[in-house]
Amino acid sequence: MRLPDGVLGMSGRGPDWARWVDRLPGRLAALLDEWELTTDGWSMHGYCSIVVPVRTTDGGRAVLKVTFDVDEESEHEHLVLGHWGGRGAVRLLRADPGRRAMLLERLHHEDLVTVPDLEACEVVAALYPLLHQPAVPQLRSVSSYVERWAAALATVPRSAPIPRRMVEQALSLARDLVADPASSGVIVHGDLHYLNVLAADREPWLAIDPKPMSGDPHYELAPMLWNRMDELADDVRAGVRRRFHTLVDAAGLDEARARDWVVLRMVLNAHWSVEDAERDGRGLCADERDWITRCIAIAKAVQD
Ligand SMILES: Nc1ncnc2c1ncn2[C@@H]1O[C@H](COP(=O)(O)OP(=O)(O)O)[C@@H](O)[C@H]1O
Ligand SMILES: [Mg+2]
Incomplete structure (x- = not known):
């Protein structure tokens, strides 16, 4: 073939x-x-x-x-x-x-990118309770990953284009979330965004492509904010907040906890770009700088 x-x-x-x-x-x-x-x-x-x-x-x-x-x-x-x-x-x-x-x-070709973003957030929020079932024992916990990721984040150079205050905030959130037993126990999909939800016959929409872990439902939101960001160009802050509140309200989640996970995940995302460049012994390229700026904008937007 x-x-x-x-x-x-x-x-x-x-x-x-x-x-x-x-x-x-x-x-x-x-x-x-x-x-x-x-x-x-x-x-x-x-x-x-x-x-x-x-x-x-x-x-x-x-x-x-x-x-x-x-x-x-x-x-x-x-x-x-x-x-x-x-x-x-x-x-x-x-x-x-x-x-x-x-x-x-086999599902259809059509994915949630074809649907306006807030409508897509409602679709995904309705999938959460179906997917967030008690975890199967084989899964690694989100907390075990966060411990490892936070240890690396703690070494980020001060020259990195991530505000120091945000790095400190993320490290503190990581400590609290790792120590909290509610941070694991349910199956999280791990990569649930517009491209990983396809149209179907037996149901309107079904998730594909899980990268599963044992986690907390509130971990799940961030990819719905960072994907399709180009559509929010005229007002990123308002657009991100609309998506965030649509997800939280439609899924009946705890707003503060959802916010904490978004902030932590966006700072980690930003850090991984810094790490990639460091590993290759080069400076950040324009795309990476742009991505880091977006990550920080999302982390800020959900906290305003
Ligand atoms: N069950 C399915 N039915 C139809 N198309 C699918 C199905 N699963 C995946 N695809 C198509 O293949 C693409 C890649 O599959 P995906 O499971 O998302 O893998 P990856 O981990 O590489 O992103 C999807 O974006 C979708 O277009
Ligand atoms: Mg995929």
């Missing part, structure tokens, strides 16, 4: 990625054969996977998703999709965790 250019390009990210891309045609061919699938249209892809439309032997429409197999993020995707059993999320039909392969119910 010829891989889409976007997937071939993933090879450039490093040796682990190159190895994964090299093995992908063989892996796909073996899965198609073993699971008795026939291809049924052009392959799609996201950042770290290939998604091949297929038909099963009974003619059913499905997709075969194979994900990059070195990172931990997607390790438990099949577990939570199985646990959700199709409620609020795409249905898992079959999985081979060793090959990071899943056969999934």
Whole structure:
């Protein structure tokens, strides 16, 4: 099978990625054969996977998703999709965790980017209670990640373009949230935004692509604020606040707790750009500076 250019390009990210891309045609061919699938249209892809439309032997429409197999993020995707059993999320039909392969119910091409942002926030808020079920024991906790991320944030140089006051605030929030037992215990999707919600027949909208952890429902909001920011260009502060309050109100969340997680996540996002540049021994590029400015604007907007 010829891989889409976007997937071939993933090879450039490093040796682990190159190895994964090299093995992908063989892996796909073996899965198609073993699971008795026939291809049924052009392959799609996201950042770290290939998604091949297929038909099963009974003619059913499905997709075969194979994900990059070195990172931990997607390790438990099949577990939570199985646990959700199709409620609020795409249905898992079959999985081979060793090959990071899943056969999934086929959904429509249309995602939540096609819907005005506040309407999309209402859709996503209605998915939260379906997805935020008691955590399965295999999941890593958000708190364990935050501990690690905050330790790195504590070393950010004073010259970094993140206001020192915000770094201190994020470190203090991280300490409080990690110490709070309510910060773990439910399944959080981890990457729930406009592109990861697809239209369906059996329900209007279903989530795909979880990067699941054991966490707190209030952790979930931030990607709905930082995606589609271009649409807010004329008044970022008001636009972010409208989305934030729509999510909090529609999902019945605690505003202060949701705000704390947004502030922490946006400062961490900003810090990761600084870290990337440091690791490569270079200065921040224009895109990274712009992204850091956006992260700070969101963290400020939810606190005004
Ligand atoms: N069940 C599905 N039905 C139809 N299309 C899908 C399905 N799952 C994924 N896709 C398509 O493949 C793309 C990448 O899949 P996704 O699960 O988001 O992977 P990634 O982790 O790489 O972002 C999606 O944006 C969507 O266009
Ligand atoms: Mg995706």
